Amino acid sequence: MTTKPLRLKELAKGEDRFAHGHRMCAGCGAPIVVKQVLMATDYPIIAANATGCLEVSSCIQEYTAWKIPWIHSAFENSAATISGVEAMYRSLVKQGKIDDKQVKFIAFGGDGGTYDIGFQSLSGAMERGHDMMYVCYDNGAYMNTGIQRSSATPFGANTTTCPAGDVIPGKPQQRKDLTRIMAAHGIPYIAQASPGNWMDLMKKVQKAFEIRGPKFMNIIAPCNRGWRSRTDDAITLAKLAVETCYWPLYEIENGVTRVTVKPKEKKPLVDFLKPQGRFKHMFAPENEGMLKQAQDYVDAQWDRLLKESAAGEAEKAE
Amino acid sequence: MGTIVAVTGNEACAQALKQINPDVCAAYPITPATDLMQRFSSFVNDGKVDTELVLVESEHSAMSACIGAAAAGGRVATATSSQGLALMWEMLHIAAGTRLPIVMPLVNRALSAPLNIHGDHSDGMGARDTGWIQLYSENAQEAYDNTVQAFRIAEHLDIRLPAMVCMDGFIVSHSIERVEYIDDGDVKKFVGKFKTVHPLLDLDNPKSYGPLILTDMYHEYKRAQHEVMTKVPGVVLDVAADFEKMTGRKYSLFETYRLDDAEMAIVVMSSAAGTTKDIIDQYRDRGVKIGLLKPRMFRPFPFQEIADALNHVKAIAVLDRADSFGSYGPLFSEITGAVMSMKSKPAVINKIFGLGGRDYLPVQAEQVIDELIQVAETGKVEAIKEYIGVRE
Numbered sequence: 046m047t048t049k050p051l052r053l054k055e056l057a058k059g060e061d062r063f064a065h066g067h068r069m070c071a072g073c074g075a076p077i078v079v080k081q082v083l084m085a086t087d088y089p090i091i092a093a094n095a096t097g098c099l100e101v102s103s104c105i106q107e108y109t110a111w112k113i114p115w116i117h118s119a120f121e122n123s124a125a126t127i128s129g130v131e132a133m134y135r136s137l138v139k140q141g142k143i144d145d146k147q148v149k150f151i152a153f154g155g156d157g158g159t160y161d162i163g164f165q166s167l168s169g170a171m172e173r174g175h176d177m178m179y180v181c182y183d184n185g186a187y188m189n190t191g192i193q194r195s196s197a198t199p200f201g202a203n204t205t206t207c208p209a210g211d212v213i214p215g216k217p218q219q220r221k222d223l224t225r226i227m228a229a230h231g232i233p234y235i236a237q238a239s240p241g242n243w244m245d246l247m248k249k250v251q252k253a254f255e256i257r258g259p260k261f262m263n264i265i266a267p268c269n270r271g272w273r274s275r276t277d278d279a280i281t282l283a284k285l286a287v288e289t290c291y292w293p294l295y296e297i298e299n300g301v302t303r304v305t306v307k308p309k310e311k312k313p314l315v316d317f318l319k320p321q322g323r324f325k326h327m328f329a330p331e332n333e334g335m336l337k338q339a340q341d342y343v344d345a346q347w348d349r350l351l352k353e354s355a356a357g358e359a360e361k362a363e
Numbered sequence: 364m365g366t367i368v369a370v371t372g373n374e375a376c377a378q379a380l381k382q383i384n385p386d387v388c389a390a391y392p393i394t395p396a397t398d399l400m401q402r403f404s405s406f407v408n409d410g411k412v413d414t415e416l417v418l419v420e421s422e423h424s425a426m427s428a429c430i431g432a433a434a435a436g437g438r439v440a441t442a443t444s445s446q447g448l449a450l451m452w453e454m455l456h457i458a459a460g461t462r463l464p465i466v467m468p469l470v471n472r473a474l475s476a477p478l479n480i481h482g483d484h485s486d487g488m489g490a491r492d493t494g495w496i497q498l499y500s501e502n503a504q505e506a507y508d509n510t511v512q513a514f515r516i517a518e519h520l521d522i523r524l525p526a527m528v529c530m531d532g533f534i535v536s537h538s539i540e541r542v543e544y545i546d547d548g549d550v551k552k553f554v555g556k557f558k559t560v561h562p563l564l565d566l567d568n569p570k571s572y573g574p575l576i577l578t579d580m581y582h583e584y585k586r587a588q589h590e591v592m593t594k595v596p597g598v599v600l601d602v603a604a605d606f607e608k609m610t611g612r613k614y615s616l617f618e619t620y621r622l623d624d625a626e627m628a629i630v631v632m633s634s635a636a637g638t639t640k641d642i643i644d645q646y647r648d649r650g651v652k653i654g655l656l657k658p659r660m661f662r663p664f665p666f667q668e669i670a671d672a673l674n675h676v677k678a679i680a681v682l683d684r685a686d687s688f689g690s691y692g693p694l695f696s697e698i699t700g701a702v703m704s705m706k707s708k709p710a711v712i713n714k715i716f717g718l719g720g721r722d723y724l725p726v727q728a729e730q731v732i733d734e735l736i737q738v739a740e741t742g743k744v745e746a747i748k749e750y751i752g753v754r755e
Contacts, residue, residue, distance in 0.1 A: 130563055142437075
């Protein structure tokens, strides 16, 4: 056990394993996610990274922001790549060629590299049962290549490949619920988190690292370039995503669902949509129905989650 | 002394992998390479090897996991074929560009469409520009021997590049032949302990693998990759010399057969070389001065050495078991590249044969030699590229 107390003062004094000076955009949510994940634990960590914003901005030629061993090989395969690293570690430990230092393995990927092109690689690695954690930083589109829609893009959003046109006003489909799909893999730990609720996020990371086997965390990562929001709004929006129940904070531990942060008062979805330029067209009078459709979807998802969480609580009580 | 056995090419390669005992093997089944990994899986599950077997959900993930494992710091192997290699294509470049010494038996098979599971070289030739070392094998013995040598070549500290060991699908992979196995201890000694270079598992010296490098230095990195490749032939020959000391079996960059005094030559790779040698013997008995050159190392391609070996012939027929549609066969293009440096240039013709497992028959070799005799006499080439053994 290396779970350390999550006190801000002490955390701030700790070593930064993801150095500043990287080239992520000002106000980007992804490096905050990475820092919170790495800061939650003192275990040695080896990370793989899918091609994407985080990767192209953190290791350029002889400069690297990673103070831990880190590997990027391609876009769709960070889960497969880290599974190879983890397999080598297990092999060498088993053969007595190296000592077991309780190394933890993480794969980082954006939503494109996780929900879409990297989905097969992720699913395979989870099914094989590697002792690893996959962290998806979900900013809801292919931000690195210029804000193209992904299957994580929310309904109605204006992206460069599903623009808010005169005939088709933004993305016609709801987003894929990847967290639930990962739950269907029957892996021991799945969680959804937000950097706006850092304590909750870091507790989840700590819990995950104490569990052997495959873990999956889906973490919302605001992107002001793609969301068309203010540069200093990342944390505000990450919190609003939770408070509107657009991005519920919950975990599924050994099949039991638990909502970890229940908003005191569920805010209307428009509070989350309004500050983001990508949803601007949805507020036009002719698109009024879109707002309702978006709200209905969030409500339905939230209700289902509450039921699942209540069932989990009941099971625990028994 | 080794043991003489009757085994298939797949079985022989699996045996080589067992004797080498890689730390990690990540693989996905594909015909005709399936049997190789099935046999190896039995070695794993029976505790005959220490290998951590990662049974992935695709060849793309197989090569990705191999890349992760090799970067972590250990000996890594996989095997594939055809569509599997095609799916790996992206990762093949990354394995080579990252200088990871992964060894992969490639059971050569045709590429779709139309779907065909039988042997030809379309897969290997399609991967010729990926930066991998490629060794081609005529029979099960060569596939076995090349696999053992490939680890030494790939892992050599001056090289550190991935290597493919190619054998013809079904013709070699599934045919039972006489093979001489090397003793386990000798293989172990020959291959040696794996030497790690910048392992990812070194926690005290964290390394970043796979940086972004744009216009300022990418070009230089690629030149460096080219320069490493130029060192490969020397290492291949050194390893072959050590291998000969151990087994008495001689290997080089290519094999020549009755070529020294030949006026004509057939250049052909892999299993078809065996049939061709038989027919060459028949023509030699009739006084026809024909010989053979069988490239073993296709990447890097030994242009100068092959030019020197073919320097004295008047006419060459290059037999390709793959096509480059709209161009000549890939082996033909390399051989004509070698011919460029010759003072008196021979006439060169190209025959495409045996695609999708079409049998290469003695009569086809005879037709080629008959045509070569004409070409050598007249110096005239009617058609540079033609399909042989084709149904009209």
